[in-house]
Amino acid sequence: MLSIDGASLEGGGQIVRAAVALSALTGTPIRIERVRAGREQPGLRPQHVAAVRAVGAACSAEVIGCLPGSQEFSFSPGHVKPHEIALDIGTAGSIPLVIQAWLPLALKSGGSATLRGGTEVEKSPTIDYMAHVLVPFLEMHGARISLDIARRGYFPKGGGKVRVMVEPSVLQPLSPECLRPEGGRGGCSCSAGLPPHVAERQARAAARLLMRRTGLDFSIPTDTRQGPGTGSSCTVWMGWMGGTGLGRRGYPAEKVGEDAAHALIRELEGGGLVDSFMADQLLVYLGMAGGAYTSHACTPHARTMCWLLGQFGIHIRVTMEEVTRFERAACA
DSSP states (O other), X not given: OEEEETTSTTOSHHHHHHHHHHHHHHTOOEEEESTTTTSSSOSOOHHHHHHHHHHXXXXXXXXXXXXXXXXXXXXXXXXXXXXEEXXXXXXXXXXXXXXXXXXXXXXXXXEEEEEEEBSBOTTSOOHHHIIIIIHHHHHHTTOEEEEEEEEOOBTTTBOEEEEEEEEOOOOOOBOTTOOOOTTOEEEEEEEESSOHHHHHHHHHHHHHHHHHHHSOOXXXXXXXXXXXXXXXXXXXXXXBEEEEEEOOTTOOHHHHHHHHHHHHHHHHHHOSSBOHHHHHHTHHHHHHHOBEEEESOOOHHHHHHHHHHHHTTOOEEEEESSSEEEEEOOOO
């Protein structure tokens, strides 16, 4: 059984999510110790438990000790197989982060997941980022994924609902020359339980700033719904780069839109094929399919993922020059 120190490097929930996915993909039993040991609330949180459960359901894993607050647990995978799962994370735990753990297995075997929780959560990709940046990139490399946002959920109540359906797919090697088709820019300004003008103001502010800084027109439609709670978000993208802004009580809607635009502009100015957040999210797929891609930085999350992949015998070569290149190293 492979022992993994959950406090290594960045030391967060990313190690938990990626480790169980890699365990299932490689057939390697693991034990994770010191889970999130350096965090203010160490141990597993509900969204981490949900991610482990989702991966475990896809491969009939034997899981011991995976409970909220646990600082160690073991995960022994079975065979990855076609599956259908339904999970309620509880409160506003991040649905995109649970999908992040589960999706590599679903691509291997085919499967569907209905998840309830938060769709736009702090320190997590928004569901719109996943739907309009990550998923299309994987589809360009052979993935077959359908994602439906049935209901949006914001902090603290959550209550969002997302259904993802995946067909068995063979990913082609990731390509650093994979340019998005012409017109690959846009956005989505969303809200739940708020007047429609909130999302409209977010969209206008983001589009104005992006026009001023890039000289390009961005179409940013709005998505306003009712839900169990209130909240708003704005996500914008261009090519394989994205930026997000999250609303909060007392924070002007225009600032939310500008936050999203500024985040995208920073990534565009940095260079490379993908943004710095997607650079670490793609590392599992790079390990699966091979190939290479570039970004403008190797973040702490990316360094952590490279270390973790190495624990499973999958080695990533990182070359830092004008841009940072990530490439799966050949087996020795």
